[in-house]
Structures are given as C-alpha cells and as structure tokens.
Amino acid sequence: xxxxxxxxxxxxxxxxxxxxxxxxxxxxxxxxxxxxxxxxxxxxxxxxxxxxxxxxxxxxxxxxxxxxxxxxxxxxxxxxxxxxxxxxxxxxxxxxxxxxxxxxxxxxxxxxxxxxxxxxxxxx
Amino acid sequence: xxxxxxxxxxxxxxxxxxxxxxxxxxxxxxxxxxxxxxxxxxxxxxxxxxxxxxxxxxxxxxxxxxxxxxxxxxxxxxxxxxxxxxxxxxxxxxxxxxxxxxxxxxxxxxxxxxxxxxxxxxxx
DNA sequence: CCGAATCCTAAGCGATACTG
DNA sequence: CAGTATCGCTTAGGATTCGG
Numbered sequence: 001x002x003x004x005x006x007x008x009x010x011x012x013x014x015x016x017x018x019x020x021x022x023x024x025x026x027x028x029x030x031x032x033x034x035x036x037x038x039x040x041x042x043x044x045x046x047x048x049x050x051x052x053x054x055x056x057x058x059x060x061x062x063x064x065x066x067x068x069x070x071x072x073x074x075x076x077x078x079x080x081x082x083x084x085x086x087x088x089x090x091x092x093x094x095x096x097x098x099x100x101x102x103x104x105x106x107x108x109x110x111x112x113x114x115x116x117x118x119x120x121x122x123x124x
Numbered sequence: 125x126x127x128x129x130x131x132x133x134x135x136x137x138x139x140x141x142x143x144x145x146x147x148x149x150x151x152x153x154x155x156x157x158x159x160x161x162x163x164x165x166x167x168x169x170x171x172x173x174x175x176x177x178x179x180x181x182x183x184x185x186x187x188x189x190x191x192x193x194x195x196x197x198x199x200x201x202x203x204x205x206x207x208x209x210x211x212x213x214x215x216x217x218x219x220x221x222x223x224x225x226x227x228x229x230x231x232x233x234x235x236x237x238x239x240x241x242x243x244x245x246x247x248x
Numbered sequence: 249c250c251g252a253a254t255c256c257t258a259a260g261c262g263a264t265a266c267t268g
Numbered sequence: 269c270a271g272t273a274t275c276g277c278t279t280a281g282g283a284t285t286c287g288g
Contacts, residue, residue: 013154016228016229017153020147020224030138030141041250042250066239068235080249081249089234089238100220100224101137103217104142105136107213111191114190118189151261179262179271179273180260182271203270204268204269204271206270
C-alpha cells in the first residue's frame with residue numbers, strides 16, 4: 001500500500017470502504033457518540049446507547065479499542081470498574097461523522113419518502 | 125419511549141446510524157463513487173467497480189435507486205441499454221462522503237497500525 | 249459490575265446458471 | 269447487454285448462561 005493517491009478517485013474509495021465497513025455496523029457510531037463527551041463505564045454506555053446487548057457492546061468496544069478509537073481503563077476497585085473514553089483519533093472521526101450526521105438528519109425523510117414511492121410503484 | 129431528547133445527540137445518531145447502515149455495506153459507496161462523474165451502463169459499472177458480482181451490483185443499484193440516490197434509465201435500443209446516474213441527492217451524499225474519504229485516507233494507516241499492536245499484545 | 253462462552257437465526261454475499 | 273433465480277457459505281447479531 002505505498003500508494004499515496006492524490007486523487008480522491010479509485011484508490012481512496014477502498015479506504016473509505018474499509019472505514020465504512022468498520023464503522024458502518026449496527027452499533028459503532030452509536031457507541032462513539034455515546035462515549036464522546038466524557039468517559040463512561042460499561043453499563044452506563046449500555047443504558048445510554050439503549051437496545052444494545054451486552055455481547056454487542058462488548059465486541060463493539062473491543063473493536064473500537066483495537067482500532068485505536070477508544071481507550072479501556074480498568075479501575076482496581078471492588079467491584080472492578082472499567083472506563084471507556086474516546087481517543088484523539090476517535091474524536092477526530094467523531095467530528096468527521098458530524099457532517100454525515102447533519103446530512104442524514106436533513107435527508108433521511110427524503111430517502112424514506114423515495115422508498116415509499118418506489119415501493120408503491122412495485123407492489124409485487 | 126416517551127423520550128423526546130432535545131439534544132442533537134441521541135436522536136440524530138439514529139439517523140446517522142440508519143444512513144450508515146444503508147451506505148456502509150460492502151459496495152454502495154464504491155458504486156456511488158464509480159457512477160459519480162457521469163452516467164454509466166451496467167457492465168461499465170461492473171468493470172469500473174471491480175470484484176463485484178452481477179447479483180450484488182444489481183441489488184446495490186436497486187437499493188440506491190429506491191433510496192433516490194441514483195436514476196435508472198432504459199434506452200429502447202437493441203440490445204437494450206440501461207444507464208445509471210447519480211441524482212442530486214446522490215451527489216449531495218457523495219460530497220459529504222468526501223470528508224469521510226479524506227479522513228479515511230489520512231488515518232487508515234494509523235488504524236491498521238493500532239490493530240497490529242493490539243493483536244501483538246494478545247496472541248491468543 | 250464486567251465480560252466470556254455458547255447457541256441459534258437471519259441476513260449478506262458470492263458463484264453459477266438461466267431468461268429476454 | 270442487463271438482468272433474475274437458486275444455492276450455499278459465511279457473518280452479524282440477539283438471548284442466555286457462566287465466571288471473576
């Protein structure tokens with residue numbers, strides 16, 4: 001991958017695709033946004049995200065940690081507490097996602113309307 | 125459910141999540157970028173995207189059309205030709221994605237390095 | 249409180265063959 | 269050329285249970 005493609009064309013797409021695949025799963029973005037403002041503990045995140053299973057929260061957090069987007073800090077208390085926080089990289093991604101968030105909010109209704117019309121025309 | 129979170133936090137995330145789920149699949153972004161500059165025909169897109177199966181290109185295009193992101197135009201020639209193009213909405217999304225593309229290009233290497241280190245520490 | 253392990257279902261996706 | 273149909277593998281992800 002020594003390619004430093006100057007154009008935002010074919011090569012860069014693969015990068016976006018890669019990042020989107022990671023972040024485009026069901027929970028990653030929700031978790032990122034939930035943990036964004038301050039460190040959170042596990043069950044705190046679970047409540048805040050809402051609707052996520054333990055399993056998925058655990059694995060989502062693990063993946064995010066592996067990717068260097070969140071940090072995991074174990075507090076040696078009893079019972080043990082674990083604190084999750086966004087890294088600089090995670091915050092950077094979070095900012096970038098904000099643009100997409102705005103687009104989504106602005107256009108989600110349009111998309112849903114488009115779907116409805118499409119489905120009407122094809123009742124089969 | 126009586127929750128009407130006024131913050132642009134929780135609610136908007138659902139919208140992003142929704143859009144990301146749509147666009148975060150394996151091929152949508154690649155197809156969007158491939159069709160971006162000008163209308164393309166089916167097999168033209170297939171070649172340009174590269175590695176995509178007929179099945180997936182068909183269903184990806186259908187979903188994008190349903191969401192109002194691309195148009196599908198059948199030319200009544202023999203053999204029939206079908207032309208796909210980005211809508212205004214699609215172009216708008218494409219622009220928004222560019223930011224994410226840049227972030228991806230800038231940070232993909234960092235992420236991959238982070239993964240490598242993480243995996244080293246946990247050989248199991 | 250935090251998370252691992254197991255089980256199970258639904259969906260994503262690819263390959264191939266067939267149609268108009 | 270531009271799809272559709274079918275098959276089967278692989279993965280995502282939810283529920284539940286067990287352990288530290």
